[in-house]
Amino acid sequence: MATTPLTLEPAELPTDAVEVGRIADAWGVKGWFKVLPHSSNPEALFSSKRWYLQPSERGAKTFNGTVLLPIRQAKDHSDSVVAWAQGIDDRNGAEALRGARIFVPRSSFPSTSDDEYYWVDLIGLSVFNREGMALGQVRELMSTGPQTVLVLAYEQDGKAQERMIPFVSAFVDKVDLAEKRITVDWQPDY
Known part of the structure; x- marks a missing residue:
C-alpha cells in the first residue's frame, strides 16, 4: 500500500x-x-x-x-x-x-472561574507563607487523587530541595497570577 x-x-x-x-x-x-x-x-x-x-x-x-x-x-x-x-x-x-x-x-483555553487555575499558569510562581518567608518556586503540580499538590523547588545549604504543599483552600490563601505569587498558611518545617 x-x-x-x-x-x-x-x-x-x-x-x-x-x-x-x-x-x-x-x-x-x-x-x-x-x-x-x-x-x-x-x-x-x-x-x-x-x-x-x-x-x-x-x-x-x-x-x-x-x-x-x-x-x-x-x-x-x-x-x-x-x-x-x-x-x-x-x-x-x-x-x-x-x-x-x-x-x-x-x-x-476556556476561561476559568475565580478559584480555578490551569496548572500551566501556576508553574514558576513563587510561594511565600503568611509571614512573608519564601518557601520555593512551583516546579510542577501532582494529582494525588482527591487533591492536587504543589511541588516546590528551593535551595537549602547549597543543595536543591523539594517541598510539597496541598493545593487546597485550607492551606492556600491567595494566588496572584499578575504578581506571580502564591501565599500559603505553611511553615518551612512542616
Missing part, C-alpha cells in the same frame, strides 16, 4: 503556546487519531480548532519544525481523546502523526 506524504502547513509556534498532549496512534481507518492529553480535563484540546504540532523528540520524523493542524473534530472516547483533522483522511495519514507533540495557544 503506497503512503501519501503528509502535506502539513508550516507555521510559527505562537508565543503563548502550551504543550497539551501527544498523538498516540491512528484510530480507525478514516483518518482519526488517538490523543494522550497531558491533563485529566483536556478542555484546551476541545476549545481550539487550530493545533500546532512538533515532531516527537524520538523515533522517525514524518515532518520537521512546527506545522498547523486544523481540527475538524475532537471528542472524548473511552479513556482518551480522539480527533480528526483536515487533510488527514486515512489511517496512513493518522499513523504518520504518531508521537507528535500538540500545542495550543494559551489564549484559546
